[in-house]
Amino acid sequence: xxxxxxxxxxxxxxxxxxxxxxxxxxxxxxxxxxxxxxxxxxxxxxxxxxxxxxxxxxxxxxxxxxxxxxxxxxxxxxxxxxxxxxxxxxxxxxxxxxxxxxxxxxxxxxxxxxxxxxxxxxxxxxxxxxxxxxxxxxxxxxxxxxxxxxxxxxxxxxxxxxxxxxxxxxxxxxxxxxxxxxxxxxxxxxxxxxxxxxxxxxxxxxxxxxxxxxxxxxxxxxxxxxxxxxxxxxxxxxxxxxxxxxxxxxxxxxxxxxxxxxxxxxxxxxxxxxxxxxxxxxxxxxxxxxxxxxxxxxxxxxxxxxxxxxxxxxxxxxxxxxxxxxxxxxxxxxxxxxxxxxxxxxxxxxxxxxxxxxxxxxxxxxxxxxxxxxxxxxxxxxx
Amino acid sequence: xxxxxxxxxxxxxxxxxxxxxxxxxxxxxxxxxxxxxxxxxxxxxxxxxxxxxxxxxxxxxxxxxxxxxxxxxxxxxxxxxxxxxxxxxxxxxxxxxxxxxxxxxxxxxxxxxxxxxxxxxxxxxxxxxxxxxxxxxxxxxxxxxxxxxxxxxxxxxxxxxxxxxxxxxxxxxxxxxxxxxxxxxxxxxxxxxxxxxxxxxxxxxxxxxxxxxxxxxxxxxxxxxxxxxxxxxxxxxxxxxxxxxxxxxxxxxxxxxxxxxxxxxxxxxxxxxxxxxxxxxxxxxxxxxxxxxxxxxxxxxxxxxxxxxxxxxxxxxxxxxxxxxxxxxxxxxxxxxxxxxxxxxxxxxxxxxxxxxxxxxxxxxxxxxxxxxxxxxxxxxxxxxxxxxxxxxxxxxxxxxxxxxxxxxxxxxxxxxxxxxxxxxxxxxxxxxxxxxxxxxxxxxxxxxx
Ligand code: SF4
Numbered sequence: 001x002x003x004x005x006x007x008x009x010x011x012x013x014x015x016x017x018x019x020x021x022x023x024x025x026x027x028x029x030x031x032x033x034x035x036x037x038x039x040x041x042x043x044x045x046x047x048x049x050x051x052x053x054x055x056x057x058x059x060x061x062x063x064x065x066x067x068x069x070x071x072x073x074x075x076x077x078x079x080x081x082x083x084x085x086x087x088x089x090x091x092x093x094x095x096x097x098x099x100x101x102x103x104x105x106x107x108x109x110x111x112x113x114x115x116x117x118x119x120x121x122x123x124x125x126x127x128x129x130x131x132x133x134x135x136x137x138x139x140x141x142x143x144x145x146x147x148x149x150x151x152x153x154x155x156x157x158x159x160x161x162x163x164x165x166x167x168x169x170x171x172x173x174x175x176x177x178x179x180x181x182x183x184x185x186x187x188x189x190x191x192x193x194x195x196x197x198x199x200x201x202x203x204x205x206x207x208x209x210x211x212x213x214x215x216x217x218x219x220x221x222x223x224x225x226x227x228x229x230x231x232x233x234x235x236x237x238x239x240x241x242x243x244x245x246x247x248x249x250x251x252x253x254x255x256x257x258x259x260x261x262x263x264x265x266x267x268x269x270x271x272x273x274x275x276x277x278x279x280x281x282x283x284x285x286x287x288x289x290x291x292x293x294x295x296x297x298x299x300x301x302x303x304x305x306x307x308x309x310x311x312x313x314x315x316x317x318x319x320x321x322x323x324x325x326x327x328x329x330x331x332x333x334x335x336x337x338x339x340x341x342x343x344x345x346x347x348x349x350x351x352x353x354x355x356x357x358x359x360x361x362x363x364x365x366x367x368x369x370x371x372x373x374x375x376x377x378x379x380x381x382x383x
Numbered sequence: 384x385x386x387x388x389x390x391x392x393x394x395x396x397x398x399x400x401x402x403x404x405x406x407x408x409x410x411x412x413x414x415x416x417x418x419x420x421x422x423x424x425x426x427x428x429x430x431x432x433x434x435x436x437x438x439x440x441x442x443x444x445x446x447x448x449x450x451x452x453x454x455x456x457x458x459x460x461x462x463x464x465x466x467x468x469x470x471x472x473x474x475x476x477x478x479x480x481x482x483x484x485x486x487x488x489x490x491x492x493x494x495x496x497x498x499x500x501x502x503x504x505x506x507x508x509x510x511x512x513x514x515x516x517x518x519x520x521x522x523x524x525x526x527x528x529x530x531x532x533x534x535x536x537x538x539x540x541x542x543x544x545x546x547x548x549x550x551x552x553x554x555x556x557x558x559x560x561x562x563x564x565x566x567x568x569x570x571x572x573x574x575x576x577x578x579x580x581x582x583x584x585x586x587x588x589x590x591x592x593x594x595x596x597x598x599x600x601x602x603x604x605x606x607x608x609x610x611x612x613x614x615x616x617x618x619x620x621x622x623x624x625x626x627x628x629x630x631x632x633x634x635x636x637x638x639x640x641x642x643x644x645x646x647x648x649x650x651x652x653x654x655x656x657x658x659x660x661x662x663x664x665x666x667x668x669x670x671x672x673x674x675x676x677x678x679x680x681x682x683x684x685x686x687x688x689x690x691x692x693x694x695x696x697x698x699x700x701x702x703x704x705x706x707x708x709x710x711x712x713x714x715x716x717x718x719x720x721x722x723x724x725x726x727x728x729x730x731x732x733x734x735x736x737x738x739x740x741x742x743x744x745x746x747x748x749x750x751x752x753x754x755x756x757x758x759x760x761x762x763x764x765x766x767x768x769x770x771x772x773x774x775x776x777x778x779x780x781x782x783x784x785x786x787x788x789x790x791x792x793x794x795x796x797x798x799x800x801x802x803x804x805x806x807x808x809x810x811x812x813x814x815x816x817x818x819x820x821x822x823x824x825x826x827x828x829x830x831x832x833x
Contacts, residue, residue, distance in 0.1 A: 066776075067776060068776050068777055068780065069773065069776055069777075070764045070769075070772050070773065070775060070776055072476070072764065072765070072766055072767075072769050072772055073769055073772070073773055097547070099545045101521055102520055102521045102769065102770050102773065103769075103773075105545055105741075106741070106770075106773040106774060108547070108740075109547070109740035109741040109774070109777075110740070110774070110777050112547075112549075112740050113738070113739040113740050113777065120549070121547075121549075121550070122547030122549070122550055122740070124544050124545050124546060124547070124550070126517070126542055126544070126563075127517035127524060127540055127542055127543075128517075128540055128542060130542065130567065130570060131566075131570075132542070132563055132566035132567050132570065133542055133563070133567070135563070135566075136542075136544070136559065136560075136562075136563035139559045139563075143550065143553060143556065146553075294525070295521070297515070297517075297524050297528065297538075297540040299537075299538075299539070299540075300531065300536075300537035300538050300539075303535065304531075304532075304535045307531075331474065333474075333476060334476050334769060336477055336478075336520075336521045336522060336525060336769070337521055337525060339473070339474040339476065339477050339525075340473065340477060340481070340521075340522070340525035340526060340528065340529040341525070341529070342472045342473065342474065343471050343472040343473060343529070343532060344529065344532055346472055358472065360474060360476075
């Protein structure tokens with residue numbers, strides 16, 4: 001049915017990320033929408049649901065959500081509730097909220113109070129990676145499984161879950177391969193193309209996502225003209241980006257986004273689920289411990305600098321392997337989780353000689369233009 | 384700085400409330416004394432009696448940066464700390480208490496951990512460790528983690544499960560939560576023993592728990608007495624008397640104090656003495672107060688006869704733990720877990736009844752408006768405490784839809800007095816009087832009991 005392939009297909013899906021889910025729904029499939037990167041897609045898939053990541057919309061002025069959420073809240077989550085109130089996710093058969101951060105938690109609650117879907121589950125994600133927390137999270141995942149099973153129309157099987165783990169591990173490995181193509185200079189994939197691919201694979205069935213990734217990898221590996229050389233090779237750290245207006249602006253200012261540590265990017269794909277005999281064990285460890293997001297507290301380790309390495313060493317490795325010469329901290333205003341971390345991560349990078357640009361932005365395409373001069377100045381600075 | 388001659392603090396209506404400030408001062412003084420004597424001191428978040436009692440039972444003195452933030456705000460000395468935190472890159476949108484604490488810590492470090500002479504209230508001494516908590520807000524552990532930046536001390540985060548309403552009623556769900564909390568508390572005890580080289584004094588812990596339950600029972604009884612018309616005590620009284628039950632409930636002096644609070648309030652109820660002279664309207668307040676301008680509530684009372692009959696769910700002691708939950712529980716850690724879980728979930732049946740989430744910050748008010756015969760809700764969205772603000776709009780909608788109780792919104796902040804506009808607050812309240820009258824009529828017509 002669809003003629004487009006690779007990057008062109010990703011660009012098409014990106015334009016209306018929920019369209020494929022609506023088509024599948026019309027074909028009789030069940031769709032599960034989930035918040036953030038903590039509800040395991042493997043469980044939804046094993047029960048016959050097509051999982052889709054719930055997104056906001058930087059192009060859509062927030063109007064409906066004003067009656068439910070205060071303006072001092074993270075604009076991404078306000079936007080999510082806004083588009084949901086406007087009916088964008090009315091087709092969901094299951095809604096999975098999550099305690100990823102205060103914003104996600106409260107929006108999950110408020111969503112459930114007004115928008116009813118046949119199945120709804122609030123996944124309590126513990127704050128730490130303590131052993132007891134991982135066990136508790138495993139129990140939570142079993143409750144999620146039970147709730148989804150009630151409305152899925154099929155019986156849960158460990159085998160199906162193991163298969164789903166394999167399927168998504170393959171996806172993660174493909175995503176890592178794609179990002180690896182950006183280690184070279186100039187990189188092969190622009191930040192905007194990468195974002196279109198990431199958004200796409202989060203909103204279509206995993207098999208389709210994997211084919212898309214394979215097509216993209218083949219396409220860009222053989223391309224002669226990628227994003228080209230620019231003044232800076234940057235890493236983006238912080239709150240998520242789900243709109244290419246943001247990445248395009250950065251790129252227009254002379255910066256190549258070669259790698260990121262954000263939730264619609266590597267953070268959701270970087271590590272695999274171990275294929276443990278009890279698949280819930282592997283899932284609990286992967287989602288709660290192995291995903292590194294500042295929302296998960298890690299016990300203080302040794303001296304201050306040992307502790308910082310324990311928390312942020314992966315960033316140092318990324319910066320080195322992708323040979324970045326600058327880091328952009330993307331902070332959606334009112335994102336506490338990243339906000340409290342700014343001074344520490346900034347110093348951590350600056351200590352290894354990598355300059356940092358911190359911008360708090362309002363998650364609105366209409367508010368982007370004033371940021372242009374700051375990106376330009378940063379590009380000049382590091383170029 | 385202070386151009387206004389106007390009084391900014393509240394006169395308070397209870398004699399006991401006027402005396403409660405001593406507890407706050409005592410917490411700071413005891414921590415400083417302990418530090419001078421070489422005893423272990425820790426900084427703790429308010430954790431709803433999870434870890435603080437345990438730390439004290441092993442001989443650690445605690446002080447509370449959150450309370451210190453409120454104190455600095457009340458004496459209007461918070462701004463320099465806020466600026467100092469922001470200077471280091473902490474966004475000005477983060478919690479005001481947090482920025483106050485971070486700014487203070489940065490100064491403490493630069494002063495070689497000698498408390499600066501001009502520190503409000505005498506200041507907090509350098510801690511042995513930082514005790515964060517997972518309840519209610521991300522600030523409670525992220526803030527503490529970020530303070531670790533200025534002091535090479537460990538941070539411990541106490542887990543606190545966040546429960547959805549439907550999930551709460553799932554078979555076995557609650558017990559899984561309790562099991563998790565108990566294991567976490569056990570790890571915390573191990574952490575303390577390793578850090579201090581001391582052994583946990585379990586008898587001391589049980590004794591402290593016993594006192595806590597008694598203090599809280601009295602605090603809860605005071606809350607129940609406040610249902611009376613006219614209201615025997617108001618919000619500004621509560622915000623003073625809460626200090627001992629939040630921070631020192633395991634202290635014998637706090638227990639004795641609450642006995643006196645109870646007697647004072649009881650006397651007023653028995654003799655129909657209202658907290659304010661001419662009570663005409665009863666309001667609820669959500670959620671955190673403008674510490675820097677509490678006197679404004681005295682003005683609302685004098686001008687319009689408004690008694691704030693109930694407020695700030697999060698600061699209240701819960702009802703006593705039901706006997707069924709205590710029966711056969713010999714492990715004090717389990718008792719602590721059950722009690723703290725109870726605090727956060729006791730209104731879940733109300734939430735279920737009203738088909739809504741969440742319990743926290745929201746469901747209690749649905750019950751309270753009826754119990755306390757509330758005419759209107761004063762919503763105080765905070766610039767910098769978002770967790771207590773997120774659900775305010777939702778709460779407004781629910782109160783109107785389910786109970787025909789209107790609300791008025793006055794924006795402000797717990798710490799940052801620059802964002803609170805007193806004149807505007809007066810204008811809004813003035814206009815709100817009519818709205819309350821109107822909805823009284825509507826409730827009457829629709830058969831509500833108040
Ligand atoms: S509840 Fe609000 S004021 Fe209290 S620590 Fe959390 S963010 Fe700060």
